[in-house]
Amino acid sequence: MRQTTASLSRGRPPPKRPPINLQGLWHNVGFRNFAYQLLVVGTIIGLAVFMVTNVQDALSKRGISTGFGFLFEEAGFDIGEALTGFESTDTFLLAYGTAVLNTLKVSVLGVVFATALGVILGIARLSSNVLISKLSSTYVELFRNTPLLVQVIFWYTIITKMPHPKQAWSLSDWAFLSNRGLNVPWPAANPVYFWTALAFALACLSAILIVRWADARRRRTGHKIPVLWWNIVLVLAAPFLVWWFGGAPSELVIPKFKGFNFVGGVSLSPEFLALLLGLSLYIAAFIAEIVRSGIQSVSRGQIEAAHAVCLSPGDTYRKVILPQALRVIIPPAAAQYVSLVKNSSLGVAIGYPELFNINNTIITLSGHTLEAIGMMMAIYLSISFTIAAIMNLYNRAVQIKER
Amino acid sequence: MKRVVIGAAMAAILAGLAPGDATAGPTIDAIKKRGTVICGANGNRAGFSSLNSKGEWIGMDVDTCKAIAAAVLGDKNKVQFIKTTSSTRFTALQTGEIDVLTRNTTWTLSRDAKLGIDFVAPTFYDGQGFMVNKSTGAKSVKDLGGATVCVLPGTTSEKVVADVFRENGLKYIPVVIESKKELNTAFFGGRCDVHVQSTSGLSAARATVAPNPEDFVLLPGIYGKDPMGPVVRQGDAQWRDIVAWSVYAMMTAEELGVTSVNVDEKMKSKDAETQRLLGVKGKLGATLGLDNDWAYRIIKQIGNYGEVFERNLGADSPLKLARGLNNIWTKGGLLYSPPFK
């Protein structure tokens, strides 16, 4: 601060307004700003032109073709895990599609697990039980303070050290964990499941509408309608009834060791498991911190005030604590979700076929380095911007509304 | 403050632009000026290129690079290794970051034609091999009737297995497993009788995964095609020749029985080709743009092909790979160097 005062006393003579001449033009703020910008923009455009000519030079000299036509050529490689049923005779374009689906698959599951674990850990950290809160904080410190890449490789090393499938660790012969990944039972395909899911979605939708309606009515008339229990019944009963009248299918396909591998059920590869574990355990540590500070941000006074106006404990939590804590929790949590999606690119280190990894293969096989990198960047950007846009919408909805 | 930062940034960029890296001009001049040969290496493939416990580069590909350095610069240690990944290797070569790519890259038509690069002189012929447990008593693929075979899907191995068994009129039960790691554990855990993979892969797997490596043997015979060797940029014929003939010099040396131990003795040899190889007679080195001792230095400092092979992949290494295809043509292999004339 001493320096500041010194410069203050030195000051600076007030600007004079000389008659218009070339020097005066330079003292004109508007012109000067324009000149600065012209300089910066000009430099950048110049640099871009310089780079592009260099690239064109280099490529034409070596006879390397350019253009996005290669996307429709035959890929000629296989992808270990392909939700699209991708085969080596399909196009590069479909390879991108498959890769994006794999990225989204691990990201969505990662977000779900990270959130669940993070919320539990965040609440546990505030627990009055010393052992629980110590364990939770140890976890958070351990996983937050080591590089994600080291963790992912670590998990992968552990999974590949698991026993062979014949001596797989099994959970009463239902689920199997071996060095070939995790095999779990899965319901046998049946159209009833689709209708059940549809019923569940519809029930949730109507439950939200009912709450809205009840709230509006309460505001208008002052009468409170206990809709919570009705809603719970609705959300649980509707899908159950559909499932029941659909013939109550309950057949599960249980993985069985046949010959050399597990058959039936859902099989999760070691690469997928390691990446999923790494991502969710790492991000969970951050979510835990966010949840903890979110809950701590709601001041005691708020809760006491809620008691004072005779809100029930449930209402206190639902109407006072949660909305305020969420307002603090959501923005940083959203940033963590974006970071999780982006970090799924670390699958390349262990061979999970996500976007970055597949893009590498495509570059090597097609030779179209620039186009492939452009494709990949565009895809990642659109994923990130989509999440950011959704979060902005949500943020606008939960912001404090001044009435 | 801003000026300091900009100044620092400029300095950093200038420092980075400083010469010291490979250029795309006549490669040999750039190398002589710089004093080192820059090779693109893998770093993660035991036997071909990896680091020892002291952090030094070792392996077959590494020795190929050192041979080139010995020929051009006279000292095998005047090399720089740039670790490349499978996706950066060709760009590094195209842009002139490296002089030569020695990174077990398989020679295929589309790579050769599409990428603006040239493959020269394969140094290693990989192919599919058959591995069995000694206790099965099988001595050749003809003894494998009715066996269960572990194989990777969609690879040349799968095709090779089908072909070999059909040719020999034998039946087999294929077991196709997606990942190489799983495949290895499956085989060494006793799930299948036969393991089919690239021979170098099989040996590495035996050394790393097998509980008792001595219990498993490779049957004679290699199937399928995987020629691997150094790669250079297109458009510099002289450099291409130097790389190719550095490799051929090692092969010819083995053919003529010249080793790093007896090379000084062999200088007095009466054999005409030996004399031309070692530069005692003729001016072969000059036609390449090198001096006449270039091949002598390669053999003296690195050894002939056989020595390099045994040291990195063969009996003296943990891989214990048999020569097989990678033997001199006079001994039933594929290594056939054009004559030194």
Add this chain to the structure above:
Amino acid sequence: MLTLLAMWALFVTIPDFISWAFINAVWQTDDSKDCQVAAGACWAVITEKHRVMLFGTFPYDEHWRGVLAIAIIIILAVISGFKRFWSYRLFLVWLVATALVFLLLLGGVFGLKPIGTYQWGGLPLTLLLFVGTVVGGMPLAVLLALGRRSSLPAIKALCIGFIEIIRGVPLITVLFMASLMFPLFMPEGVTINKLLRAEIGMIMFFAAYAAEIVRGGLQAISLGQYEAAEAIGLSYWQKTNRIILPQALRIVLPALMSDVIRAFKNTTFVSIIGLFDVLGATATALEDLLWVRYALEAYIFIFILYFVFCFSMSKYSAHLERDLSEGRNL
């Protein structure tokens, strides 16, 4: 109930772990066969390979220079932790120290054997990348943050574009761009050192994130400060350097610290583009067929190594935050 469950979980796992990690472990051996017969961990892999893991391809006889470089950086980092040394000058000291470490590793002066950057590796490389990222990234971050709040539309748009694009893609793609596309953009015959390319990628990524934090600090400063500075006739740079930035940076210091820690963890990404940082060197060291079985032990070792660095930084940052929230004058 929960306590019991937690205690049971600890009771089940800890004895197994101890017997694996300590009782049955092999601590020292030259022959990997000794490890094969043992039932516990093989820590000998670390005694055998620690030089590669910590120094990569750096020439074996010159490792003392790497040790010295590590020591300089750590000592300086500890000194920087004391608030009384905080000033712009400290930043200059870091700049000088970075250059010094650079020279020490590069050699070619004072009779030191020259060692090209292509041979650098291990912990010195990790630390140098980290320090370079922060030292190079902070000024860029400040410039970007100022640019984003600038009244000049073209500059504002450029800064927003840069920040949002970099923040929208994974770090590994930025590094990949730097290592693959950069050489293509240069005129023929000019190539930029691989290490420098990676460093530029790291700096760009760090700066884009830090810029957003700095911007938060700039926004938190009341309009009155700006107006007062303008009223006494300070120029834009005088105002920014003397009045606004010192306050803004203090406000965002804890948030910046978490970015700095992330920058340290992110150095591991360079192993994917083929540099021998600690992780990359470890992965390569484990290619040795005799020792590859003991990858888990080696990874536990570097896990602990990274933890020690990041944990001390995060403890320090928590301490800083407490200081700030207690309103003590910095």
